[in-house]
Amino acid sequence: MMKKYENLLSIIIPTKNRYSTLLPVLDSIVDNLSNDYDYEIIVQDNSDDNEVCLNYLLHKNNSRIKYFYNKESIPIADNTELAITNTNGKYLIFIGDDDFICPDILEIVNILDKRSISCLIYSPGSYWWESVIFKKENYYHKSANLWLPKMPDRLEFIKMNPIFELDKTLSKGAMAYDMLPRFYHGIVLRSELEKLKSKIGRYIVGSCPDIDFAMSLAINIDEYYYVNYPVSIFGASKNSGGGWTALKKHFGDVDKLPFLRPEIRNNWNPLIPRIWSEKTIYPQTTSEVLKGYNVDKKLNLAALHAAMLVYEPFLEPKILKYIIKNCGANPLNYLKFGIEFCKKIAGLIVQTTKYNFKLLPVRVFENVKHTEVITVLKNNFKSIV
Template sequence: MRPLLSIVIPSKNRYSTLINLVQKLLDWNSSDYEIVIQDNSEDNAPIKDFLINYNNDPRLKYFHNLNHVTVCQNSEDAIDNSSGEYVCFLGDDDGIIKQSLDIVKWMKKHEVDSLNCKQGSYCWPEYRYKNCGKKKSLAGMLIYHSHNGDLYQQDAISGLNSLLENGCLTLNGITRLYHGIVSRETLNLLKAKTGTYFPGSIADMSSAVGLVFFAKKHYYLNFPLIISGASGSSYAGKGAKKNNHTAFEHQPWFAKETIEEWSDKLPKRIVGQTVWPDAAMSALKKVGHADLISKLNFPLIYAEYLSEFPEFTEDFELFLQLRYSVEEVQAIKVQINSYMKRIARSKWRYWAKVYSIYFGINKFLNIERLDANSVGEVLTKLESKVENERKTGNSHFYQVLNS
């Protein structure tokens, strides 16, 4: 029998978080879902004993590819090896609560193509922000803003326009497979058009932008159905410690074409502030909407890039001179300076949130906190909280759960 939901988890060399997540997901009292682990680790010995314990559980599918593949290819293989009517793509340090199955049943009943949600953020205990201790790094905590449980339809194209205006530097409420839920039919439409579920250098941004044009009925849930995790060895963990940028020419986790087709409007540095816009541009080209690239806010991209990596300022000056005219450089610098002020305010708000948690006054900022030593533990706590509240909750979210 075909499962309703496939939870696909591409992974490489991160068994401690992966095993904890999968153990928790297999606790769900349902046969309506499957978990697909797509493992590209060099040595899978550490997971073999764990797999033996679940040998007879048809909900768990494990695939190991010893040969190196790109991150996108590993993710592609994960989806191809899944069979659910809907797909949710998680990282191996992320999480999703069991009540998500009720939401997916609602999606099927109402022929919803994709769903995005307000996420919670969980920092694993070993996570550290540069020069900060455990508590100021929010390590061992689930943090999420208070939610109202609203469930409403969104215009994906409007969301894309907003994404482009903000430089494609972070994902908003648009369609998304990574940390979202998408129908198999919608995914197949994207692949039929582009030859892949991930038409760009990174999976999250490229699939999100590509799916915009195929998800006709898209909803947003104002509830932390999905938990975005950050472990010490993840990209987020390396970014917090400023260890997330490397040499441009040799990137074994990217397809060769990513380097060869790199836009001349982006500095040749592999960092979040360049790869996310690059992935968005690639997706727009492959789905036949390259004209929308003109809406991408490059001055904001440059401002975020310099704010995060001021050590690249000298190289960036040369980049501007080689890419733009003198008049254009002057205009761009004015815009960068303006955006820098906005970025500074954003960073101030972030640290205000951190210190509100640090001093235990986060409730005044409508921020919720749950302490836990793993994603498995934090999912259990959040699921329990949902069950306690569903008896009295009257939001759209609880109406779906109780229907």
């Protein structure tokens, strides 16, 4: 018998010590989403001290916010899994505690339900919170900048092939989501997440929940869809991964990171530099997912090593030994690495050109306060749902 869910949508927000962004995000959701559909917000809190949040919830007094607290410090993957177990929605979306939700999301989920679509991805917006500090600013990268994709004339739901997208991502070193199915900033039918758990005993097998779900869904889902609409907005605040990236400080020693599951540190891929950096996070998690589901597909590590040399040259002394180890004694492997290195150099040139000549496919709104993000979205994206 199919389970009867109380809500059409559950929005899960795992959080830890970031109330300065979490509370405004909660305000933006409950103050802007329609009451025509049942939805819930699951706040899974692992903060050291939750008094500020408890006071907020008491004042807000909104039954749609369901709050769960665990004082014992746990890895982010475990906190995310707890959030899922506390949901009662037919569809789920996973966002961060500095991200935003489009006011039209419930209407879009209703369309998914009517069309029996089990997973949806889309073109999200991006917002740099006022607290973000950039090591080097440009037209796009400034605090309080909001990026939105171009407004479509009508909604288009495009069917995607998960195996094709998985192979394409693996061939590029799995350093980005690309067009993989997603749960983080993607909408997924709850039953699809339960399929993952039924196969491996848990929802998340790897280090980083966002790319873990993308890879796991691509391996296990039959089909999914893309829509040309910003259903949510990636946020980057001072103490988030995006904020660390802005300062060029998104790296660390694997053995000194408390948010990793212990078994991850003990089973780190020996061909991936033992550094937690912007480039290694996703490939390492990808290798864990492939192993967890016993999938015989290869990750292009030459692409990863080349990207690290080009985009993270300050880590070069730690990378070279992995390049030699991966290439071995086969001269052909060094040729393949050289080709990948040239491709990354060309990619950097193209990326720099787009930044310098303002060619990215987004509209940039400057000096947007976090309280104005949804207002700007509403004013520039008339509802077409």
